[in-house]
Amino acid sequence: MLHRTQHLLHNTIANWQDWHFGPEEIRAPPTLIRRLTAGLTNESFLVGNQDFQAVVRVNGHNGLSLGIDRQREKMLLGALNSLSCIPTLYYSDSNTLVTEYVDGRHPLKEDFADGMIQNQFRNALAAIQEIEVGHLETRCYVDYIQLYSDQLSNFDDLSIIEAAAQEIDNAHWTPVIAHHDLIPANIILNSSGVFFIDWEYSHLGHPLIDYLALFGAEACSKKADKRLLSALITLNFGIVKLWHAVQDKTFKT
Template identity: 35%
Template sequence: MLLEQTLSDWQSWSASKPVVIEPLKGGRTNHSFLIEVGSQRAVVRINAENSHSLGIDRQQEADILSLLQPVGGVPKIHFMNDQVLISEFIDGRQWTDDHLKSTENFEKITRLLNKIQGIPLPKNSQRRSYVDYCQHYIQQLPKSRQASEKSVIKALEHVALEVDQSSWEPVISHHDLVPENLIETEQGLFILDWEYAAYGHPAIDFVRLYGGGYSHPITEKILLLQKGIDELWSLVQG
């Protein structure tokens, strides 16, 4: 229903009437569709109803995508609200784990992330508290699960606090930067799916991609933090 409603209002975001080509596979929570708009293709993403429970801030995603538009390396946004995102379809080669083994590719992603991290943040932007972010998930768990996992939760909160209290300035961070979200085209490298983006730790995207192979003073702490958040996400998602 939401897809049909969005497409029926096409004149508010497009000069041409869109046509649905096919559903897109691969999303863990949202539903996405490939559409054709005139001579161009675009993607309609119908947001998951439990976005907030999963730690997604749609307003922050919109703010960050707006900041990224002039920089490049991300899809152009045609339309966005708290339920739907319509963005440029990036047709290219999706990276895999094998692409991360190349020094040339490491330099490519480093240049792009450095460019993104160099964007000045809005004056009212708030640095992510990883303790609060973990708590957002923990508080959704049944009390019995919180009790049975008390030692694990305490260890995660401790490492989140260590990351929070380490010395760093926030930057635009993707927070879900896996190879599947990297597409290489003739125009360069693109990063997709920014729904978990926030003003976070500058090493967190590198560690997500390269794990312990990325050299940083708190790489191990970030790895533990990411592992714990991933596990909490899975428990909340069910």
């Protein structure tokens, strides 16, 4: 464990009385149980005691270069905190985030074709997209692409990705809370239903961004015209490529 990670994890656990548990009564400080993941951006740890368990996420040091706004994430998680598909937020600052621990598994390829799970996905997205958030500007996808491209040189297909982002920004649509990173690693399934975790790339965005991630282009074909749908697909793939390029550059410098 890196010194920075160890230091932040220790301090966050030591300040457990600053966490907001709501009606739960926590009588003893948590201790580290085990490391959960060492992701490409962050590291997560399971902590707890006999009363409860929680996840402490230690944020990566390069969040700004990846377009992550921790205050925005905290605000949106607060807005979504009443939904059953979102782990309860206990604590957040610029370096760490503490949420309810949700036990379960990540979906497999065949789960995305399961009718019951598809309905859970739809219901969760519908509930999320019904939540209104004031005082937050809609994501400008052109600016978002530029944030990545400004850190790179000679990136292939940049003009195609920029054109797709411009197409989406110029179209008429109603912004909703969008996760923007609904990969299997950010989805948990258990007997209670579906949970979406790791909201650090969330923003007010296009309502089909998350639907595309979960259901694919064919399932979204009746929700948008072909030109806009093509732009959304291009944007999704483009953001992933740009993200990896910036992440690789960050680790090499």
